[in-house]
Amino acid sequence: MDERTFIMVKPDGVQRRLVAEIISRFERRGYQLIGIKMLQASAQRIDTHYAELTEKPFYPGLKRYMLSGPVVAMAWKGKAAAATGRALVGATNPRQSAPGTIRGDYCIDVGRNVVHASDSVESAEREIKIWFQADELVGYADPLSDWIYEDA
Ligand code: GDP
Numbered sequence: 001m002d003e004r005t006f007i008m009v010k011p012d013g014v015q016r017r018l019v020a021e022i023i024s025r026f027e028r029r030g031y032q033l034i035g036i037k038m039l040q041a042s043a044q045r046i047d048t049h050y051a052e053l054t055e056k057p058f059y060p061g062l063k064r065y066m067l068s069g070p071v072v073a074m075a076w077k078g079k080a081a082a083a084t085g086r087a088l089v090g091a092t093n094p095r096q097s098a099p100g101t102i103r104g105d106y107c108i109d110v111g112r113n114v115v116h117a118s119d120s121v122e123s124a125e126r127e128i129k130i131w132f133q134a135d136e137l138v139g140y141a142d143p144l145s146d147w148i149y150e151d152a
């Protein structure tokens with residue numbers, strides 16, 4: 001129940017007015033929002049976030065894309081948050097993302113896939129540290145947890 005994941009509305013998602021829709025998918029699923037902010041990323045932050053990808057041929061385009069406008073960075077908490085967050089977001093290439101997923105419903109090209117989700121618990125913790133200071137995250141009781149979890 002304490003698992004966390006990092007979700008980010010990418011610049012195209014912000015421009016296309018998908019922020020509320022993306023938040024809503026996680027809220028309605030039952031996850032708890034514990035941090036959120038809008039910011040224009042720096043080149044350095046994008047390099048750190050995508051450290052595993054900086055040598056890929058598509059990286060210069062990915063970096064331009066991620067710097068092309070503001071993003072909305074979020075931390076979400078709940079059981080299996082990382083794996084379920086990936087499932088809610090859908091496959092990396094939207095042409096392979098199932099309808100019903102965020103990418104499967106709202107985008108077409110891999111280089112304009114509207115949202116980021118951490119790919120594991122370890123990535124989530126690494127990414128949350130890149131985007132949030134400790135005092136930008138909140139902890140609060142969830143009065144719905146008995147209704148969302150059978151073992152709350
Ligand atoms: P994700 O975890 O599903 O976002 O996918 P990755 O971590 O593999 O890649 C990060 C981001 O880089 C993706 O969301 C895409 O926006 C972009 N990306 C990944 N692979 C490709 C590719 O082959 N071509 C292009 N143009 N962009 C890619």
Ligand code: MG
Pocket residue numbers: 117118119
């Ligand atoms: Mg990834």
